[in-house]
Amino acid sequence: MQIIITGGLGFIGNSLYNKLKLNNVIYLIDKKKSKTDNYLNLDLSNENSLKKLNLRNIDTILHFAGQSSVAKSYENPKKDLKDNILATINILNWAKKNKVKRFIFASSYNVYSEKKNGSLKETDSCKPKSFYGISKLACENYIQTFCYENKINWNILRLFNVYGPNQEYTSYHGLVNIFLKNAIKYNFINIKGSIKRFRDFIYIDDLVNIIKKLIKSKKNINKIYNIGSGKKIKLDKLIKILEKKIKKKIKFKVLSGTKGDFFGCFADISKLKKELSYIPKYELEHGLNQILNNEKK
Numbered sequence: 001m002q003i004i005i006t007g008g009l010g011f012i013g014n015s016l017y018n019k020l021k022l023n024n025v026i027y028l029i030d031k032k033k034s035k036t037d038n039y040l041n042l043d044l045s046n047e048n049s050l051k052k053l054n055l056r057n058i059d060t061i062l063h064f065a066g067q068s069s070v071a072k073s074y075e076n077p078k079k080d081l082k083d084n085i086l087a088t089i090n091i092l093n094w095a096k097k098n099k100v101k102r103f104i105f106a107s108s109y110n111v112y113s114e115k116k117n118g119s120l121k122e123t124d125s126c127k128p129k130s131f132y133g134i135s136k137l138a139c140e141n142y143i144q145t146f147c148y149e150n151k152i153n154w155n156i157l158r159l160f161n162v163y164g165p166n167q168e169y170t171s172y173h174g175l176v177n178i179f180l181k182n183a184i185k186y187n188f189i190n191i192k193g194s195i196k197r198f199r200d201f202i203y204i205d206d207l208v209n210i211i212k213k214l215i216k217s218k219k220n221i222n223k224i225y226n227i228g229s230g231k232k233i234k235l236d237k238l239i240k241i242l243e244k245k246i247k248k249k250i251k252f253k254v255l256s257g258t259k260g261d262f263f264g265c266f267a268d269i270s271k272l273k274k275e276l277s278y279i280p281k282y283e284l285e286h287g288l289n290q291i292l293n294n295e296k297k
Contacts, residue, residue: 001215002027003058003059003215004026004027004060005028005029006030006061006062007106008027008029009030009032010030010064011166011167013065019208020215028040031043045083045086046090047093050091050094053094056098060103060104061102062104063088066135067083070130071172071259073260074260080132081131081135084135088105088142092152100152102153103154104214104215105140105143105155106159107140107158107159108133108158108159109158109262110130111126111133111140112158113125113128114263118263118265119265122226130259133260140224154221158226158227159202160226160265160266161176161199162203162204162207163175163177163202164204165204165290165293167204169181176238176288176291184246184295187250188250188253189239189251190253191235192254193254193258194235195239195254196236199266201229201231203229203287207227210272214276226268227272229280229284233266233284239252241284
């Protein structure tokens with residue numbers, strides 16, 4: 001199978017590449033410079049840039065490129081729109097012209113309306129509270145309409161908090177990685193909003209295995225799936241687990257919350273279990289062990 005991965009140099013894109021390249025021909029697209037095999041340095045938000053994309057007989061596009069921060073979407077809404085919505089429309093047009101069979105998109109739980117109990121199901125209301133969520137939901141709508149009109153099979157994956165080794169450190173994205181790196185380096189964590197906030201953390205290998213299974217499946221096309229562990233983890237519990245792993249007490253300070261961010265959420269993955277027969281295998285403690293082992297290397 002010939003597959004394009006957009007955002008191919010990112011944490012998720014690179015992890016997908018490493019697992020899929022054994023049995024498939026993979027082409028990576030990203031805006032960064034790299035000497036990686038089968039790599040194309042393209043800006044998908046620039047329609048002219050895609051004229052350099054001279055590939056044929058592509059079976060599937062895994063579209064994981066885009067702006068991925070709630071906070072940054074408020075700093076520059078125009079860039080959020082450009083990197084998410086415009087880039088998606090451009091790669092969809094390329095898929096149409098080149099008769100791509102399937103389009104799989106990385107969306108986000110941020111498309112949902114926030115619920116008091118935090119449990120989110122694919123059929124729940126979608127009324128985003130951030131510019132980032134708005135851009136992701138707009139992409140979902142464009143994809144479904146465009147693919148229907150042009151007979152392209154699609155899937156939308158609403159990702160919850162993905163974490164794992166080799167995730168690039170930033171101060172604004174990747175909560176597990178931020179907490180762990182600051183706990184190790186400074187023995188101190190800044191917590192935004194409340195210690196009682198909660199999230200659903202899914203280990204990168206679980207995400208990759210779900211996508212591998214989805215690519216092979218012909219009966220689960222044209223559907224939306226929540227991609228999470230299905231477990232609710234409060235930040236105070238996460239800190240206790242981190243303390244156990246690094247074997248020292250972690251100090252923290254509670255700051256004001258991020259504009260547009262959810263207080264708490266976790267995935268209802270009953271649809272994923274039923275239709276793909278998939279149950280996430282990796283517990284949070286296992287994932288943290290893998291990150292720490294990688295740091296030691």
